[in-house]
Amino acid sequence: MDFTLPKEIEFLKENVRKFVKEVVDPVAMEIEENDQIPEHIIEKSKEMGLFGLSIPEEYGGLGLSMVGKCAIYEELGKTHNGYTTLIGAHTGIGTVGIVELGTEEQKRRYLPKMATGEWIGAFALTEPGAGSNAAALKTTAVRKGDRYIINGSKHYITNAVEAHVFTVMAVTDPSKGAKGITSFIVEKDFPGFILGKVERKMGLRGSHSAEIFFDNLEVPVENVLGKEGEGYVNALKILANGRAGLAARNLGSCIRLLEYCMEYAQQREQFGKPIFEQQAIQHMLAEMSMLIEVLRSITYRVAWMTDQKMRVVKEAAIAKLFGSEVYNKIADLAVQIHGGLGYMKDYPIERFYRDARITKIYEGTSEIQRNIIANELRKEYSKVRV
Amino acid sequence: MNIFVLMKRTFDTEEKITIVDGKVSEEGAEFIINPYDEYAIEEAIQVRDKHGGEVTVVTVGNEDAEKELRTALAMGCDKAVLINIEDDVEEQDQYTTAKVLAEYLKDKNPDLILAGNVAIDGGSGQVGPRVAELLGIPYVTTITKLDIDGNKVTVIRDVEGDEEIIETSLPLLVTAQQGLNEPRYPSLPGIMKAKKKPLEELELDDLDLEEEDVEAKTKTIEVFLPPKREAGKILEGEIADQVKELVRLLRSEAKVV
Numbered sequence: 168m169d170f171t172l173p174k175e176i177e178f179l180k181e182n183v184r185k186f187v188k189e190v191v192d193p194v195a196m197e198i199e200e201n202d203q204i205p206e207h208i209i210e211k212s213k214e215m216g217l218f219g220l221s222i223p224e225e226y227g228g229l230g231l232s233m234v235g236k237c238a239i240y241e242e243l244g245k246t247h248n249g250y251t252t253l254i255g256a257h258t259g260i261g262t263v264g265i266v267e268l269g270t271e272e273q274k275r276r277y278l279p280k281m282a283t284g285e286w287i288g289a290f291a292l293t294e295p296g297a298g299s300n301a302a303a304l305k306t307t308a309v310r311k312g313d314r315y316i317i318n319g320s321k322h323y324i325t326n327a328v329e330a331h332v333f334t335v336m337a338v339t340d341p342s343k344g345a346k347g348i349t350s351f352i353v354e355k356d357f358p359g360f361i362l363g364k365v366e367r368k369m370g371l372r373g374s375h376s377a378e379i380f381f382d383n384l385e386v387p388v389e390n391v392l393g394k395e396g397e398g399y400v401n402a403l404k405i406l407a408n409g410r411a412g413l414a415a416r417n418l419g420s421c422i423r424l425l426e427y428c429m430e431y432a433q434q435r436e437q438f439g440k441p442i443f444e445q446q447a448i449q450h451m452l453a454e455m456s457m458l459i460e461v462l463r464s465i466t467y468r469v470a471w472m473t474d475q476k477m478r479v480v481k482e483a484a485i486a487k488l489f490g491s492e493v494y495n496k497i498a499d500l501a502v503q504i505h506g507g508l509g510y511m512k513d514y515p516i517e518r519f520y521r522d523a524r525i526t527k528i529y530e531g532t533s534e535i536q537r538n539i540i541a542n543e544l545r546k547e548y549s550k551v552r553v
Numbered sequence: 554m555n556i557f558v559l560m561k562r563t564f565d566t567e568e569k570i571t572i573v574d575g576k577v578s579e580e581g582a583e584f585i586i587n588p589y590d591e592y593a594i595e596e597a598i599q600v601r602d603k604h605g606g607e608v609t610v611v612t613v614g615n616e617d618a619e620k621e622l623r624t625a626l627a628m629g630c631d632k633a634v635l636i637n638i639e640d641d642v643e644e645q646d647q648y649t650t651a652k653v654l655a656e657y658l659k660d661k662n663p664d665l666i667l668a669g670n671v672a673i674d675g676g677s678g679q680v681g682p683r684v685a686e687l688l689g690i691p692y693v694t695t696i697t698k699l700d701i702d703g704n705k706v707t708v709i710r711d712v713e714g715d716e717e718i719i720e721t722s723l724p725l726l727v728t729a730q731q732g733l734n735e736p737r738y739p740s741l742p743g744i745m746k747a748k749k750k751p752l753e754e755l756e757l758d759d760l761d762l763e764e765e766d767v768e769a770k771t772k773t774i775e776v777f778l779p780p781k782r783e784a785g786k787i788l789e790g791e792i793a794d795q796v797k798e799l800v801r802l803l804r805s806e807a808k809v810v
């Protein structure tokens with residue numbers, strides 16, 4: 168057993184750490200104030216190659232293993248989560264569908280421009296009537312000659328404002344339920360694509376989620392992603408692929424919070440000594456550290472298993488679930504350790520506290536992850552008779 | 554154009570530094586490319602992109618410096634050379650480094666050599682000029698702008714905050730001052746590509762040098778950290794009294810007037 172990262176991945180990781188610390192961290196407050204990531208930061212991130220994380224080398228990306236991707240997501244998680252989400256959604260659910268399911272032609276058309284960040288990607292599954300129950304989609308796609316005509320709407324779609332390329336799930340055969348859903352690659356300038364209102368959120372400022380409407384949207388047949396009728400399975404695959412990455416982002420945020428807490432606890436004095444000297448505070452920090460180590464282990468184990476082409480449905484759900492619950496727990500402890508300062512907008516802790524909350528909801532709620540785990544358990548244990 | 558960059562791996566002076574047995578302890582120290590050498594690397598890459606040619610980054614050190622060489626390759630240098638003298642030379646100083654570098658460079662026909670103005674660890678600023686002297690080529694230190702037109706070179710150099718414009722010609726050695734450019738971050742694709750770029754390792758033998766040829770000319774007597782800064786004093790009361798008190802303190806305590 169070997170728990171070390173390959174040297175080359177460690178090297179990439181260190182360079183991302185430096186970039187995040189020197190380039191992104193200094194504008195975190197500005198992102199929060201303006202709900203906007205400054206253009207020059209996005210430009211620099213493109214130059215850095217961050218938008219090509221999950222794209223194979225032959226299409227201009229980095230061709231990283233899942234372990235490699237997670238190492239970089241961990242570093243990205245240490246900074247403003249709105250920034251992390253822009254890149255995370257693009258390199259995760261925004262591109263993975265085309266990478267995993269695209270035809271050679273689709274890959275050649277989309278991936279090189281997505282690898283440089285010239286085209287941002289988004290993933291459009293959720294609808295007002297179809298959240299956790301994603302099979303209940305109402306958006307329809309009807310074939311007409313060499314095109315499909317799509318009608319309907321989506322909401323809460325991350326990167327909708329910035330994206331050029333959308334992986335869209337729509338119903339092609341309403342009689343077949345989940346098996347009547349198909350995925351499409353949709354470009355924002357296809358006729359009939361309408362961007363709706365941008366949601367006002369609790370956190371993740373700088374990352375924008377919005378409604379989109381399809382009004383007789385025309386999609387050429389060659390933009391069907393994967394096979395007709397497999398859209399639901401595709402969506403689950405794309406989401407499953409992203410779970411280790413989300414856990415890694417959460418891990419990074421947790422590590423950053425522990426750093427803030429260790430610094431503050433050793434420097435803040437009350438009752439004539441640093442608050443770190445209070446056992447109550449020490450125990451909180453010990454708890455944080457323990458949770459971080461466990462999260463690190465499960466995250467990289469799932470990533471490693473993915474690279475070994477092992478089945479990770481249960482483990483990925485555990486990592487996603489545990490990662491988001493731990494992040495929320497640690498963010499709460501971090502506010503507590505910082506006292507009043509932890510509640511103030513002039514300091515980053517309350518921002519992490521708000522940004523942590525979404526991780527229990529998107530890309531499958533905590534409840535849905537538990538359902539997945541239980542489902543897998545049922546399968547595992549039905550095979551063995553005790 | 555045949556371009557060389559002289560690069561040093563140093564500890565990061567912004568991180569905590571401890572001294573053990575008269576030496577800066579490597580334990581817990583962070584190592585980086587000397588920041589002034591980063592300007593030199595960036596400028597070398599820009600000159601190459603504009604005028605063509607090749608950039609070779611050279612360091613004298615031990616195998617730990619491989620990482621910093623890889624970083625330079627990831628930024629865009631074409632080749633890297635590590636001259637590893639760790640096992641051959643006990644006492645090193647700026648003379649050692651300059652002698653080794655000059656010996657390496659003498660038959661390479663460099664058009665342009667770039668180095669940092671100083672290394673932030675030793676801070677002597679000697680290596681660049683010494684190499685130029687040994688090679689018998691002109692040099693300009695602390696430059697903030699470099700323009701090359703054919704063989705003609707126009708340089709702006711920082712002279713304690715003022716500017717001096719110098720015209721000279723290739724071959725030339727320059728040392729980089731802060732403000733020369735903004736060094737790029739090694740991009741992730743750059744790092745992946747750097748894996749395939751050549752990194753050559755040489756020893757004293759390969760340069761036909763003996764230990765005696767490069768032995769240090771100086772001796773380090775003592776290494777110590779700067780004294781801890783005392784808390785400042787804030788004077789209070791009427792402004793006239795404060796001034797009187799200040800003058801008295803400058804005389805009796807600080808002993809500067």
Ligand SMILES: Cc1cc2nc3c(=O)[nH]c(=O)nc-3n(C[C@H](O)[C@H](O)[C@H](O)COP(=O)(O)OP(=O)(O)OC[C@H]3O[C@@H](n4cnc5c(N)ncnc54)[C@H](O)[C@@H]3O)c2cc1C
Nearest residue numbers: 290291292293298299323324325376528529530531532534
């Ligand atoms: C900021 C943000 C960004 C998002 N980005 C995207 C995106 O890019 N693309 C996209 O397609 N979607 C996106 N979403 C949508 C997100 O994935 C959904 O909000 C999420 O799946 C939950 O769906 P819902 O909001 O409809 O809640 P519901 O499904 O209505 O859930 C409400 C509650 O009921 C629980 N629940 C529902 N069903 C069950 C069950 N079977 N068992 C137990 N509990 C259950 C849920 O866990 C939850 O607690 C985003 C959402 C947000 C807030």
